[in-house]
Every structure is written in structure tokens, then in C-alpha cells.
Amino acid sequence: MQHLLAQASSNSSSAASPPASASPVRLRPSPSSRRDQQHREREAPAAAMADEHQELARAFSGLGGLGVDEAAVVSAVGRWRRQPEKRAQFRRSFPGFFTASGGGGGVMERCEDEYVRQLEAEFARFKDAAVLWAMHPWERDARWAHHVLHKAHPPAVLVEVACTRAADDLLGARRAYHALYHRSLEEDVAYCVRDANAALLVGLVSAYRYEGTRVSEELAKEEAKALAAAVKSASASGAKLVQNDLVVRVLATRSKPQLRATFRIYKELNGKTLEEDFAGEPCLQEAVKCLDSPARYFGELINGAFKDGADKQAKAALTRVVVSRSEADMEEIKDAYAKQFGAKLTDAVAKNAHGHYKDALLAMIGK
Amino acid sequence: MATITVPQVVPSSAEDAAALMKAFQGWGTDEKAVIAILAHRNSFQRKEIMLEYEEMYNESLIQRLQSELSGDFERAMYHWILDPMERQAVMANAATKCIQEEYKIIVEIACVNSPAELVAIKKAYHVIYKCSLEEDVAARTRGNLRSLLLALVSTYRYDGDDVDMGLAKSEAKIVHEAVRNGTTDHEELIRVVGTRSKAQLKATFSCFRDEHGTSITKALPHGTDRTGYLHALRTALRCIVDGNKYFAKVLRTATRNSGTDEDTLTRVIVVHAEKDMKDISAAFQKRASCTLQEAIAKETSGDYKSFLMALLGS
DSSP, rough: OHHHHHHHHHHHTTTTOOOOSSSSSOOOOOSHHHHHHHHHHHHHHHHHHHHHHHHHHHTTTSSOSSSOHHHHHHHHHTTTTOOHHHHHHHHTTTTTTTEEEEEEEEEEEEEEEHHHHHHHHHHHHHHHEEEHHHHOOHHHHHHHOOOOOOTTTTTTHHHHHHSSOOOHHHHHHHHHHHHSSOHHHHHHHHHHOSSTTHHHHHHHHHHOOOSSOOOHHHHHHHHHHHOOOHHHHHHHHHHOOOOOHHHHHHHHSOHHHHHHHHHHHHHHHHHHOOHHHHTTTTHHHHHHHHOOHHHHHHEEEEEEEEHOOOOHHHHHHHHHHHHTTTTTTHHHHHHHHHHHHHSSHHHHHHHOHHHHHHHHHHHOOOO | OOOOOOOOOOOOOHHHHHHHHHHHHSOOOOOOHHHHTTTOOOHHHHHHHHHHHHHHHSSOHHHHHHHOOOOOHHHHHHHSSHHHHHHHHHHHHHHHHHEEEEEEEEHHHHHSSSHHHHHHHHHHHHHHHOOHHHHHHHOOOHHHHHHHHHHHOOOOOOEEEEEEEHHHHHHHHHHHHHHTTTTOOOOHHHHHHHHHHHHHHHEEEEEHHHHHSOHHHHSOOOOOOSSSSHHHHHHHHHHOOHHHHHHHHHHHHHSSSSOHHHHHHHHHHHHTTTHHHHHHHHHHHHSSSSHHHHHHHHHHHHHHHHHHHHHOOO
């Protein structure tokens, strides 16, 4: 029995598809000795149990994916009632989660601290999604902005909120920020952000853009040319474009339709997109992406949450994007996702999330 | 407090519209009748009259007024009849067209209005001009002046009374540093003036005064500044600290010099007549040898004078 458990443990820690040895061994009536039969009868439950451990580990989000499979956990709880040895075997079969700890007389498998933290995060995903979903969109945005500023996270979330919301919604978020924190959003951004991105970020969050469709082709051409000149001189002098007055002024004050015209003409004149020419300046690239093609930006964020090695912020982005865009441009995001990653968004979510969290996301994404 | 007076019993907008039409008819215009009606209606009533007039006579009241009246009186009446937020949007737009000379109008509008009023003005600007005030201001200025004006115009200040005294003290230091070192390194100063709430700024400036014995406006360098940045900054500080005192000074200057500045008189009186003209009048009287009405009566004449006097409540 021991060698099968050892096999199960080494197989499960690689988080790969279930190994062959875990597939149930068929019980064949054998003419051989009773001892062989008994051995085989003990083998089958052992292999099935390794399968069970796999399932439970997956339910606890130990094999990747976001959220926990609450139903599977409850089912295991029920099945293993009054069988502490089963739970002990589960603990032993996952050295990634539990380590043997000698102490006193017996051996105990204790939880790794990292495992506990990870579990807390995964169990909380559904809760976070539900709480955010119920909140007013303006309060959500204000809270995200505040969190990013005060925990010194990368400013991408600020750029996202500032550039993808409609003008009146950004204003509403700023009003919510007043009510929640007794400061204005721009004063906190100006005070907390002290690096090269400060001027751009303050400009973006302070914007109250014209929302109509009027576009001046002449102005777009003039500004596309000016931007090209700025890009050229920056690459010659090594200066940062994010601190360039013209770049900040155009990105922070022009209306979105006007900017899209400018970006289009830029590409026509220079062969490369402005986003490409902003390489090396992530804040600027994010701003351009969010202003020009938010659906593509959101699709990339979602995909980032599914990647191996995605960090805490990348995973949190999944909840944020789905909750905040479900009533906005979710259809466009689905199209952009399918176009860029060749898979339906709903399929990707179903594959990479578990339990109530998965169901909530799918409900918000819609068919 | 406003200074305009509205009669106890207001005629219906139809009656007013008919009376206006009567005033336009025949030889010349009966300006007194026009003033008697329009100078004594609030913004809601004026809007009703405009709608009713257009409905009854199939022409725009504003355009008729512009053709019937002339000079300073016409300019004043044109601005008066507009909705208060549209009015300031129109004034802001005119200022952006010659922003190097008229930037102080932008500063006034940005600093004296409440945060909610500033948003309403910007929204009105979108509707009328199909672009944003921020883009027009930013595109036509550069350097420190642009940074300051854009910050003042874009900000949506916290409107409450919460003040952090520790922060006020530390920012008073920052302001002092910036002011002491000329005008090259004013990012922090613009940050403070352009984003903090008015209550917080007042606290910061009073810490500055306590610490350095002089008010912030007096501490600003007085050198010649061709870009206008220093003047704009001084204007912003004055407007934030005490708007009434600022406008009282503006009116004194407009009425004192030889050759009255009618455009400034119009701007201040028309905008504030239904807002806080009483307080500005009181501030005017404190530092002048006569009341505001006496000064206006002395320096203006004709229908323009009658109109201003009506707005001032005489």
C-alpha cells in the first residue's frame, strides 16, 4: 500500500493530469491464490483513494485555478466522517501543503503557512466578488483606487479606472472618494505617487472628457505629428515620455473619439502604433490601450489571471474586470478574448476557476 | 447673498415675453422696459421667458436682444440672460481665445465656484463647445502657467471641512520652500494649490502666516513674469482665501482708473448679482471711500448704468 501512496504524492505535487496509476484497477476474478486476490482488492481502494486525494486537492485549489470547489469539499467532509485516518492519508499525500512534524510522541502533519494563506485567498474570492458586485460602481472604483495608492501597488488599476470609465462615472467615483475618504482622489494621487508617472496619473484621474462624437481630423493630424516628434526626440535623448508635457496634455485632456482618431493617424503616418512606440513605459502603454481598445486590455488582464505564476494582483484582476465590466462592455470583451486567445471566455473561466466563484463569474459574464 | 430683486408677484412668462416684444417694437427699443423685466427675474424665470418668447414669436430672445441693444449694455444683457453655468462657460471660452491676456478669468472661475458648480460649468462647456474646457486651456498654454491652470480647472476638490493640521503644517513648509526659490521648482506648490480642499488650503495658509509672519500672497516673488504664471498663482491664492475681498479689489481697480473697465464690471456684477454680490459690496465699502453703487453711478452712464444699478438692487 505504501508504494502506491508514495506514487500518488509524487504525482499530485506536479499538478499534472491524473497519472495512469490512479485510474481504477478493475477487479478480475482470478484463479490465482487468495493472497493475490486480497492484494488486488487492497490495491483498488488505494488507487481510488489517490484519485480522491487529487479531487480534494483540486477542490482546495491546490492544483491551480481560482476559487475553491465548495461542493467537493463538503462531499469529502461527509464521506470521511469519523475516519480520521482518511484525512491523515490526505495530509500525508500532499507534501506541498503539509509537512511532517515530529513532536512529542506521535508524528503529525502540520499545515504550511503558505498553504493557509493561499487557502484564505482562494476562499475569499467568491466573497470579494459578491461584496463588490453589490456595491455601487462608483464606490467600487473609489475603493480600488484608494487601495492601490495606499498599498503602493502598481498604478495600472488607477489608469484602468481613469481611462475606461465614462466621464460621468469617473466623476462619480471621485465623488464617492470624497465621501469615503474625505479627500479628493487627485490630491491623494498627487501626494502618494512620487515617481515619473505622477503627472500622467494626476492628469488621467482628473479628466472630465467631452463625451460627444465631434472629432477634428485636422487637430488629430497635428497632434499625431507632435507626438511623433516627441517620440523621436525622447528616443534620441533618453528622456521619459511619461514626463513629456505634450504627451500628458493630449492623453489627459482630449476626448476618447478624438484620441482614437489621433492614434489612427499616428499609425498611418509612422507605420507603428503609439502603443508600440511607448515601449518601455508601461504606464503610457496601459493608458493608450485603455483609451483606444479597452476590450482588448480587459481580455489580456483576464488571461493574465489564468497564467501559471500569476501573482496576487494578476489574479485579483479577474474579479475586478468581470464585476466592473459585466454591465458595461462584457460582450466586446468576450469578442476580443476569443479573437486574441482563440477560446471562448466562458470556457476559459470554467476551466480555470472552481466552485461558487466560478459560477458567479460565469453568471456575470453571461452566455 | 444676491442683490437682484424679484417682485413679490411675478408676471407669467407669457406676460413678460409679450412685454419684451412690445419693448422691441416701434422706433428704437424701450431699454428701460427690458431692464425692468429681465433685471428682476431669477435664472429659472429668465429661462421660462426665453422658452415662452421663442414659442410665441418664433425667434430667439437672445438674438433679438443682440440686435436691439448695443455696446456695453448689450454685452451685459447677453451674459445676464444666460443660465448661470452657461454664462461662466461662455466667459471661460472667451478667455481661452486670448488666454495670455485673460487667464485670470479662468482662475477666477476655477477657484471661486464650489466644486459642484465647477463641474456644472464644465458640463455646460461640453454642450456648447463640443470639447472640454481642460483641452482648450491646456492646448493654449505651456510651462508652469499651463500646469497651474490645468490643475485648477480639472480638480474636483473635496468640499467638506475636514482638515489635517499636521499635513497643513508640512505643506506650509513645502509652499515656503517653493516660494523662496523663485518659480522654477513649483511642482509641489501647484500640487498643493491644485488639489487640496479649500478648507485644507486655508489651514495651510494660516500655518504659513503663523510660521513666517506674512501672508502667502505677500510672500510670492514680485519679479516681472512674462508668462503670467506668478500673477495667475497670486490670483488663485486670493480667490481661494477670500473671494469677496478679491472681487472687491477687482471692482475698485475697474472703477478707479481713468477710463472705466466695463468688461470687468460686467463680468463681476453679472456673475455675482444672483450669488453673493452683497458680500462683495460690503468688502468693497470697507476699503473704498464710497459704496459700490456710488462708484458705479459715477463711472458708468446710460442704459448700461441703469442695468448695473438694477442688478445691484437699487
